[in-house]
Amino acid sequence: MQVTKEDVIRLLEQISLYLELNGENPFKIRAFKKAASALEFEERSITEIDNFEDIPNIGKGTAAIIAEYISTGSSSLFISLQNELPNSLLELLKIPGLGPKKISRLYRELGITDIATLKAACEEKKVRSLNGFGPMTEMNLLKQLADYGKRPERFPLAYMNSWIEKLEYDLNLIESIETYSRAGSFRRFRETLKDLDYVIATNDPEDVRDKLLDMYEATEAVAKGETKVTITLPDKFHIQVDFRLVHPHQFATALHHFTGSKEHNVRMRQLAKERGEKISEYGIEQLETGKILTFTNEEQFYHHFNLPYIPPEIREDGSEVDLYTDTYGLIAEKDILGDLHMHTNWSDGNNTLVEMIDACRNKGYQYMAVTDHSQFLKVANGLSVDRVLKQIEEIWKLNEKYADIEILAGIEMDILPDGSLDFDDAILEQLDFVIASIHSSFNQPQDMIMKRLKKACENPHVDMIAHPTGRLIGKRNGYDVDVDQLFQLAIDTNTILELNADPNRLDLSAEFVRKAQAAGVTIAINTDAHRIQELEHIAFGIGTARKGWIKKQHVINTYSKDRLLSYLKN
DNA sequence: GGAACAAATTCCTCTTGCCTTAGGGCAAG
Numbered sequence: 001m002q003v004t005k006e007d008v009i010r011l012l013e014q015i016s017l018y019l020e021l022n023g024e025n026p027f028k029i030r031a032f033k034k035a036a037s038a039l040e041f042e043e044r045s046i047t048e049i050d051n052f053e054d055i056p057n058i059g060k061g062t063a064a065i066i067a068e069y070i071s072t073g074s075s076s077l078f079i080s081l082q083n084e085l086p087n088s089l090l091e092l093l094k095i096p097g098l099g100p101k102k103i104s105r106l107y108r109e110l111g112i113t114d115i116a117t118l119k120a121a122c123e124e125k126k127v128r129s130l131n132g133f134g135p136m137t138e139m140n141l142l143k144q145l146a147d148y149g150k151r152p153e154r155f156p157l158a159y160m161n162s163w164i165e166k167l168e169y170d171l172n173l174i175e176s177i178e179t180y181s182r183a184g185s186f187r188r189f190r191e192t193l194k195d196l197d198y199v200i201a202t203n204d205p206e207d208v209r210d211k212l213l214d215m216y217e218a219t220e221a222v223a224k225g226e227t228k229v230t231i232t233l234p235d236k237f238h239i240q241v242d243f244r245l246v247h248p249h250q251f252a253t254a255l256h257h258f259t260g261s262k263e264h265n266v267r268m269r270q271l272a273k274e275r276g277e278k279i280s281e282y283g284i285e286q287l288e289t290g291k292i293l294t295f296t297n298e299e300q301f302y303h304h305f306n307l308p309y310i311p312p313e314i315r316e317d318g319s320e321v322d323l324y325t326d327t328y329g330l331i332a333e334k335d336i337l338g339d340l341h342m343h344t345n346w347s348d349g350n351n352t353l354v355e356m357i358d359a360c361r362n363k364g365y366q367y368m369a370v371t372d373h374s375q376f377l378k379v380a381n382g383l384s385v386d387r388v389l390k391q392i393e394e395i396w397k398l399n400e401k402y403a404d405i406e407i408l409a410g411i412e413m414d415i416l417p418d419g420s421l422d423f424d425d426a427i428l429e430q431l432d433f434v435i436a437s438i439h440s441s442f443n444q445p446q447d448m449i450m451k452r453l454k455k456a457c458e459n460p461h462v463d464m465i466a467h468p469t470g471r472l473i474g475k476r477n478g479y480d481v482d483v484d485q486l487f488q489l490a491i492d493t494n495t496i497l498e499l500n501a502d503p504n505r506l507d508l509s510a511e512f513v514r515k516a517q518a519a520g521v522t523i524a525i526n527t528d529a530h531r532i533q534e535l536e537h538i539a540f541g542i543g544t545a546r547k548g549w550i551k552k553q554h555v556i557n558t559y560s561k562d563r564l565l566s567y568l569k570n
Numbered sequence: 571g572g573a574a575c576a577a578a579t580t581c582c583t584c585t586t587g588c589c590t591t592a593g594g595g596c597a598a599g
Contacts, residue, residue, distance in 0.1 A: 027582055031571035059572045099596050223588055260599040269583045
């Protein structure tokens with residue numbers, strides 16, 4: 001059997017889970033987790049690594065386990081762990097409310113090995129007889145088991161977004177809230193979220209707590225304490241929202257703490273410790289004097305450690321604490337001077353040309369590209385040649401009318417399944433901005449997909465490839481792109497790649513867009529708006545770009561109008 | 571188990587809140 005790097009990572013993670021169930025030393029458990037993640041970040045493939053001990057966080061013991069696994073296809077440690085505890089127990093760790101201690105007790109005292117036997121034991125009221133368990137625990141377990149498997153572990157940003165708007169509308173109505181902020185993975189613009197986190201500053205926590213609990217009467221409160229309120233939203237998936245209530249002077253440190261990531265917090269705490277200080281959500285404690293420092297904002301908090309303000313989007317694995325500087329040039333929403341991908345009711349958009357133009361003018365954009373679908377996409381009312389020519393004329397007229405914005409006549413043209421393009425060059429050359437994209441035959445093998453993309457990139461009239469991987473977060477993976485090859489194609493043919501800001505897409509992802517920047521690709525961040533409200537999705541695009549450490553200089557729609565026009569001309 | 575500092579030992583981020591059950595486990599970033 002050919003062992004892959006993913007196999008090794010999975011092995012180490014499973015070992016770590018087993019040790020947890022066994023109640024092993026927490027640091028040993030973590031050592032395996034750290035080794036797994038060290039391998040994940042390792043650039044080399046498994047055959048290129050001759051000495052695993054060279055990798056930080058992998059020592060003698062783990063290296064021996066890996067070597068055994070690669071040469072024999074199995075691990076004696078893993079086998080002996082499996083003999084001790086059935087594999088199916090690992091699944092129980094995923095059930096909220098069950099941790100290693102409780103699972104271990106259920107197994108040893110009731111012989112529970114999996115979901116089915118746990119459910120049966122709860123129904124027979126056997127569980128309540130165990131030490132540390134009671135009727136409430138049994139009932140809660142049954143509730144969790146009923147949901148088990150039906151609920152995704154994480155939700156796409158787009159799914160959460162409608163809840164977020166509703167929640168914040170309600171939060172704004174609570175007068176005893178001094179201020180509040182999103183926190184957690186949503187504030188960091190992760191593309192999928194497990195729950196929602198808010199930090200609330202108030203001088204009247206009891207009142208805020210009562211109002212929060214009143215907000216959604218139909219839902220149940222998971223927790224309702226002095227400083228923490230957890231509710232589940234009346235959503236079919238029981239989405240959880242955590243509110244942390246703090247006094248206004250604690251707000252900055254609490255916000256930092258609950259924004260995370262966990263790894264970022266660990267790194268910050270290490271820094272503090274080296275200086276004889278201790279960070280908690282309520283402030284920084286100076287250990288010598290016992291004095292607790294608080295701050296008016298997160299900027300001050302970071303400056304206390306002689307660090308620049310580190311934007312939430314890049315607070316992930318902890319390395320940002322050492323890598324990020326004030327002069328990095330990370331892109332910001334204010335840098336965006338135009339949107340180069342949107343639809344009108346000429347194809348499948350909801351608004352008229354004029355409505356879209358007015359909305360872009362209201363956003364203060366210097367330019368915009370109108371890019372309705374092309375004829376192939378019948379379901380989207382794609383434009384025929386005649387209608388394209390008509391729309392170009394219409395846009396010329398509107399350009400004369402509006403002095404404050406440059407309207408580019410564009411198209412989002414399909415790359416057809418056979419690799420040809422939906423319009424001839426004679427049409428394309430009349431357009432100011434040509435997007436090529438794939439909306440069909442997603443299941444083709446990689447070489448065919450790449451052939452299609454190559455054809456598009458090599459056409460001299462094509463300016464940009466939209467949503468380059470075709471994924472829909474949590475719904476479909478997209479087509480089989482060789483992204484490295486696509487980046488090289490884009491560079492060789494001077495083709496822009498899009499970061500599509502639709503929260504369902506975020507395509508390219510933060511990870512890919514970071515690689516694209518490193519390769520030297522020019523990027524555009526566009527909304528692909530189908531209605532004027534969706535022009536606001538640019539915030540998701542910017543968040544994702546920042547998560548990918550994108551510098552302003554690599555993003556074409558930060559160019560001034562003149563610079564953009566001359567770039568497109570060449 | 572890994573790594574640092576010293577050569578065998580020590581530390582590893584942390585602490586707070588809440589529920590459920592009777593002291594402790596789990597969850598949160």
